[in-house]
Amino acid sequence: MSARRKIDFYALTWRLPIIVWQLVFFVGPVLFMVALSFFLVKNYRMTEAFEFVNWQRMLTRGFFWDSYWYTLFIASLSGTIAMSVAFPAAWALAFRASDTLRRWAVFLLIIPFFTSYLVRTFSWYVILAESGVLNAMLGYIGLGPFRMLNSHFGTVVGYLTLTLPLAVILQTVTMANIDKTLIEAARNLGCKPLATIWRVVLPLSKTGFIVAALFCFILAFGDFVAPFYLGGSQEPTLPILILDTTKSGQQWPRAAVVAIMMMLTLFTVAFTAIALAYRKPKGVR
Amino acid sequence: MQGRGLNIALTLYVGLVFVFIFSPIVFSLIFSFNSQRFPTIPLGGFSTEWYVKILNDPDVWQAVRNSVIVSSSTAAIATVLGFCTAYSDFRYNFRFKGPYLALILLPPTIPLIIMALAMLAWLSRLGLSGQLWSIILAHSVLTAPFAMAIIRLRLHQMDPDLEAAAWNLGGSEWQAMRHVIVPFCAPAIVSSLCLTAAVSFDEFAVAWFVSGLNKTVPIVILEIVQGNIDPQVNAIGTFVFLTSMTLVILAQLIFISRQIKSHS
Amino acid sequence: MMKTGKKAKNQLLRRDVLRIGGGVALSAPFVGRAWAQTTDINMLAWYGHGEPDMVGAFEEANNVKFVPKYYAGGDNMLALIAQSPPGTYDIILSDGEFVQQLNAAGYIEPLEASDYPFDDMLHEDFTKFPGHWDGDTLYSMILRGGHLGVSYNTTAMSAEEASSYAGFWKPELAGKVGHFDWHLPTLGMMSLKNGNGAGLWDLSDDQWSAVQETTMSLRPQVGGFFDYGGTFNGLKNGEMLAMCGIGDWITGVLERDGAPVASVIPKEGGIQFTESYCIGKGSSKADLVKSFIQYMMSPEGQVKSAQMLAYPGFCVTKAGRKLLQEVDPAEAKRSHQIEGMANDPIALINEGRIHYRDIPQQQSLEDWNDFWSEYKNA
């Protein structure tokens, strides 16, 4: 009927603006960056071109691949650490704490998001320095000084500053939403406490956990502050490589190559993770 | 049973996690009142020097002004965009809905540094870079998904008959929007405004790239960290933290008082 | 442009601040920095050059406000200019060796030589600094210089050990040698270590390979790569015990603060960084910028530059040096800017121990930069 063909202006009002906005200010920049990776730089000026030289140059360099694998490794490592460190705390908050206490804990964990990440990083810098707060404290009990800055340790501490609160929040919320009777049922059927975690709690919170881990990975993978200020750029990560590349002589096309490689990696990881997260258990059609 | 021991251990563990999360915040506060330029242990004397310094620095004030403009505009735009998408998703099923949602939800999965690079390249090509509103454009793209998520969650709590009930009582679609959907989402809209403003207020990577000569607060912080490092960073950080927490708590209080009123 | 409403608000804020801050605020060094200016001067510079201690007095006197954008490294500077529309920057503080490229790319305006005190230079090199002139046309005015050598923590290294770049390889320094994160100064030093002397920038492929090899052998000693702030903090809190690629410009500030650090020019020779002002192409405030440069070249300006809070540099005019000795003898002494003193920077130049920083002659800057990335990743 003709009524169905009529344009629904009301519906379009809510749909169109965001499409236009995101196309212009999100898809536009990302696609342009892809185009940019084929541009040339002559005398510190970018010129439009369609050459593969930037790709060839970056992808054949050892330092790019070193950075690539290092970034992948350190981001995965810190994601794993964040998830593991968060788990006992989240478990306690989800199953042992009262509702009020849990709400307060989640509220407190949101606070770090309202503080400047840079300021927190700088604070770690002072805490972890060789003559810093932590080493001074350890000194009183006759330990140290330990070298914590300008190392993988420093980088991971920085990443955790960013990801740990998120990991705890997401894990807590996920586990708090598990139907408690399922756990009681498992216990009632003779499942030991640890086995209950493994066989009941984790499978039930799979989706939430994978999403949390994915976010931890994404945040660490793209952060340049922690590896730069706390890791001392020892083995520069890809974000530092991007910064270095743009800093030195307008080499934006090459930075774009690095950025595209990062995005491809992230998409692969994200799609795999989401496929895993939403994969139905066996036997369910 | 070992329940009691386990409880103590867990309490201690949770405490440790919180210590890790909060120590940088607490130490930043302490350092901001410490007289040493390069804070070390033992601490120097108590000093408000760094606060005096930032309060007297017109650049800091300009940055605060810029940040307020940027974050409030960002919050407004992102919340409108997020609301539109959340409502479209809630109300309609249409072809290409998947890509449509991806369009708004994807930006947070792309590292800021990449967004920064892409934004600057693109905006400068369009001749839109180096302005205060370049940051606003970029930030609204980055924060809209958060607005969308919050408002979508709220709509999820809404009885889907509510909107139809408004039509049924003689309200047009626009009237239903104005008198039902928007009031119902009001708490989420305020939360979204607060959260997107807070995210924007703290974002430095994209802002630093696209801002040209305009500085926002995090850019000033970044420049101090990169340059003449001193505890002004902590002073600004504390200042910003108190401001944003006040805003959040204020928003909460307004809600609680409204709730109490409507329950009496 | 500020509107009057904003201006009124500014004054209101200031009043409040002063009331809150009370007496402390009044004695604070930055009070009096103009709050409500009408003309903005955009400055592209290394960190610190647009700070109140450098430009505050000029701002006040001329009713202008400097809006600085800071960069780190000459190629970074060129990139920033290239991506901004012409006329964005009114004044550019460039490293001496990059002036030529600025000029070649048409980013800067010519200067009138007679506006500046060329008859009062401490060294004849400064009057005809390489790249600053194109034929008889002046493009850039040299402001100051500083020498790069071995910077070290005096508790971890003796002056003896620091008198050669080989000191960086001292086993006790493993993991404690830091780098200023820019390839040019460090690779220049490595070239000097290899004995390339005055030809440090003009390397044949073999020599370049040798420099790379030498550099790579330092890698196990290296504890990190830092920007200005990181370099600063690293040396200050003992995180780094020696620093490659810097000199007195960093250690000087720390010394003033009482830290046990120093910089020396080793026997293989040192490198000089030179900072010069240029007027940005298409600037609408060229006249104001000219008077600012003149001000900075006056004895008072030269003293300000020598005392710059962010990092010091030596005076290039005789009158400047003389005034410094009068008003701040301590700083003059600390930085050896007294005739006849050991390590007087001008004397060092005369002795031929100083080489002006330059860009690679036979390789491209890109090659050097790529190697730097490789090195960081090693």
Place this chain on the structure above:
Amino acid sequence: MTEPLVTFRNVEKRFDDFVAVRDMTLDIHEGEFLAIMGSSGCGKTTTLRMLAGLETPTGGEIHIAGRLMNDVKPHERDTPLVWQSLALFPFLTARENVEFGLKMRGVGKDERKRRALDWLERMQISEFAERNVATLSGGQKQRVALARSLVMEPRMLLLDEPLSALDANLVIRMQGVLTRLQKELGITFVYVTHSQSEAFAMADRVVIMSQGDIAQIGAPKDIYRAPANRFVAEFVGRNNILSGKVQAVDGDGTHILTPQGAFTAQTPQTALSTGQSVSFTVSADLVSLSTTEPDAVNKAQATLISEEFIGSVVTLFCEGVDDLEFKVQMQERALMALDLEPGAPLWLSWETQNANILGER
């Protein structure tokens, strides 16, 4: 007879390849209480939503008061609906909820308030007028929802399972409130429910729907006593259904041979031929029970399986030949007199006039 208020002419509603309502033709008269009944997914709610304009028919025509309504938007109609979820606006007070429709129609502030308070008074909840609706009890919310719709003074009120969330006591009370209101106001009620007791207790006419079709339309008593087909018979419940073959049709009725024995049923209007398979029903409350063989035309043997008490009425579940289940409803008093044990052999009997042959379907 006057023109019907609502007419459905061959109305169809499809959702993609699912047909929710098929070829529906139905008249609704001014001032009647019509119940539409069926199990979930039968199309009853879709029918109601089409009346309210919330769904557009994909075929046929709907007229209200003579006007073609197919493409008229919901807000341009005068068909207030009482929702199953009530759909009260949680951010408004009871009074503001009631005022909502008037506000949409542009009624002035004072007038709105007066009329809203009027209706709240009438629904006996005026003391809660300024309370947020979230704080009201289920029954109070129900009344607010009714007031919100009725304040519009409609010719027709639509109700979508409005009592389903209330507990049993309240349901009976609200049934009383609804029927009284409908009589007082004299307006049409279209009431959708899955509950037979609600429909039969309140409605003047009942429409029974099954899989998008109308299975039967009629007064509650007619449907109860004479279900038109097997679906209705089963749906209405408490019916014994026997199946067999027609042996003969004569003045006594139709003679049918079933595995449970030979029975006589009322001859229907449609002609039956000998040997044809048919089913007939006997309502459970019309079956008599005895321990000895009764002297009756229609009788069957069975064993007692179980009893179910609802108040003073008992339903006995018995098993006949071929495991056929018989239901017998009787007063508890009468049962006591019989003094039965489970497993006891029984005789069931009924009058020929109470055995109705079912139509096809």
